[in-house]
Amino acid sequence: MAETILITLIIFSSIFGVIFTFLSTRNKERLALIENGADAKLFNSGKKYSFGQFILNLALLAIGVGIGVLVGAMFNNGGMDEGVAFTSCIFIFGGIGLMVSFFLNRKLDKEDN
Template identity: 80%
Template structure:
């Protein structure tokens, strides 16, 4: 019974945060429109292209794959299995995302 209650509370909290965020954003936008603000204000964020998204996912997948390989290597030399795999997957996945960030920044500078 406790597991069901905890699961219900977690999903309720997630729903509450998302609902509050969306309704607050909607109210802010309606207030700006009523005061005569330009609609271009809402589209000011930089959009990523499909190629950049695929590059991010590809480098993350390569990092996770390398993390699994390194985890298996560290497991064979005596490190505990759970620690070896978890640490290596997160470290190599993070390095893949970091490399993706710098590569996307370099590509964006060339396109300017």
Template identity: 85%
Template sequence: MAETILVTLIIFSSIFGVIFTFLTTRNKERLALIENGADAKLFNSGKKYSFGHFILSIALLAIGVGAGILFGALLRQNGMEDEVAFSSCIFIFGGIGLMFSFFLTRKLDKEDK
């Protein structure tokens, strides 16, 4: 019981420490650049991420995972082991869904320009 609490505290404190260090270092770097006369536009990367692209990626990933589960069930009925059938199909179809999302997002971005 005490080990579980200790491990949980270590994990969350490590995550907090990494995020805190990243944010404070980034802030110090930006302040130093501004003090040296750099323009504030330097911090804008120019690429805006839209919520629609994120939803599209999540939706296609979910569709891929669902298709992977369905195809894994079909393979299991044909004699393949459960663990191999489901895990391989979920990863394969989830990856195909994310690849399709990438190409579709890239096409949509080209149409916007």
């Protein structure tokens, strides 16, 4: 019982430590750039994804994984080893789903511009 609590505390404190270090370092870096006269627009130069694009990525990944599980089950019934069939099909079809999502997002970006 005590081991589970200790492991949980260690995991969450490690995650908190990494996030805190990342955010504080980023803040110090930005403050140093501003003090040296850098333009504040430098921080907003990254491309921002909309919530709809994130949902599209997640949906197509989930569809790909679901199809991968179905195809893996068919390969498993066909005589292929269970671990190989499911693992390979999940990764292959999940990757195909992400590729389709990439091309759809690129097409949507071109239509917006």
